[in-house]
Amino acid sequence: MPPTRHPSKNTAHEAPHTGDPAKLPGDDRAHDEPSPAALKSAFAQFTSGVTVVLGRHEGALFGMTISAFTTVSLHPPLVLVCVGRSASQHDALVAADTLGISILAQTQHAEAARLAGPGDRFTELRHVAGAKRGVPLLEDALAWLEVDVAERRAVGDHTILLLAVRAASTRDGMPLLYGQRRFGRFEVLL
Numbered sequence: 001m002p003p004t005r006h007p008s009k010n011t012a013h014e015a016p017h018t019g020d021p022a023k024l025p026g027d028d029r030a031h032d033e034p035s036p037a038a039l040k041s042a043f044a045q046f047t048s049g050v051t052v053v054l055g056r057h058e059g060a061l062f063g064m065t066i067s068a069f070t071t072v073s074l075h076p077p078l079v080l081v082c083v084g085r086s087a088s089q090h091d092a093l094v095a096a097d098t099l100g101i102s103i104l105a106q107t108q109h110a111e112a113a114r115l116a117g118p119g120d121r122f123t124e125l126r127h128v129a130g131a132k133r134g135v136p137l138l139e140d141a142l143a144w145l146e147v148d149v150a151e152r153r154a155v156g157d158h159t160i161l162l163l164a165v166r167a168a169s170t171r172d173g174m175p176l177l178y179g180q181r182r183f184g185r186f187e188v189l190l
């Protein structure tokens with residue numbers, strides 16, 4: 001059942017003005033914003049594919065597992081990813097001019113976890129250089145995109161990177177999925 005809405009509390013202009021100069025009228029965070037726990041639970045129900053976004057700076061790899069990947073446009077070819085501003089890899093990803101996006105196959109759950117985890121992410125990581133931009137791409141992925149960073153936009157606690165796709169390739173296989181905070185498989189129903 002969807003959560004009950006409280007019409008009297010839903011519009012910004014109805015927020016009471018507290019007189020606190022730090023809290024502007026219309027800034028209804030205090031009483032109207034869902035808790036982080038409620039948000040995380042709801043967001044966890046959205047199941048998606050999994051990507052690993054990698055770059056290279058002065059010879060060293062950087063990057064991480066990202067599920068906030070969205071196709072945006074075919075003409076011109078654009079995708080976006082959202083990178084948490086508190087992520088250790090944020091600054092390197094945002095500073096990059098070119099990146100490699102690997103769309104993971106279902107066999108790659110260990111790599112997805114490794115590239116999100118606290119341990120060493122990059123030693124002996126099985127990757128190849130993309131033919132067009134030379135960006136790092138994971139071996140055994142299902143699809144690969146070589147991208148140029150077209151736009152960077154700080155939004156809330158994330159930065160959205162709008163990415164122009166310069167090369168795309170695919171192999172046969174099944175995708176890795178992530179939902180309800182777990183990795184899983186794609187099952188065809190129709």
Ligand SMILES: Cc1cc2nc3c(=O)[nH]c(=O)nc-3n(C[C@H](O)[C@H](O)[C@H](O)COP(=O)(O)O)c2cc1C
Pocket residue numbers: 050064065066067068069082083084085086087088089112113115116117118178
């Ligand atoms: C399946 C999966 C998807 C993720 N998707 C994103 C994402 O879209 N954006 C993001 O900023 N972090 C995402 N993360 C978290 C990062 O990969 C990483 O775990 C996080 O930045 C913590 O790493 P750090 O301690 O090096 O900062 C995801 C993690 C997992 C396991």
